[in-house]
Amino acid sequence: MSRPRVTILDYGAGNLRSVAKAFEHEGADAVLTADPAEAACADRLVLPGQGHFGQCMTRLEEAGLGDAVREHAGAGRPFLGICVGMQLLFDESEEAPSVRGLGLLPGPVQRLRTELPLPHVGWNAVEFIRTAESDPLLEGVAGPEPRFFYHVHSYGVLEADGPHVLGRCTYDDTFASIVGRDNVWGIQFHPEKSQEDGLRILRNFAGM
16 A cells, blocks of 8 residues: 655745654655645645744745645645644734735634743643544544643634634633634644544555
């Protein structure tokens, strides 16, 4: 049986090698690309991201990869945003008010409303909504009990009751930690640092 192929966008704004190695560990061939044409027609596409929303989105658009992402998602093929890559799926962010996001999911990204230290760093429990148990990305992970994942962020999707929210987390304030609609998913945490449950999510994605 051939190994599934996962294409990871290389636009200078993410820890690509650790994500690629995690997919390879789970039995997939991970390919890095900065080519919009290759990204648009990929079987499965991953958008990692670390740092500032505005800088990440600007780099993505300047490389011609923003339209490639929209084309890929519009074709109904599996797409996954990780960390800031999840935030880029939304319309806008308080971190960069003048920069538009990809607009694949509705709503804003906002600074976490908390008196606790920021960024929010470390393991935290994610509570799943009932429908998450039937979502293919979360097979074998989502259930009635929370699971712990490793987060590093200061901004998030604070509309944690939206129809696209699959899992939510609380750090003084509640935010969406896992989102999904149709063939588009986003996870705020780092799956490659989240041990078996994080790796299971990557394995599920690679198997789509």
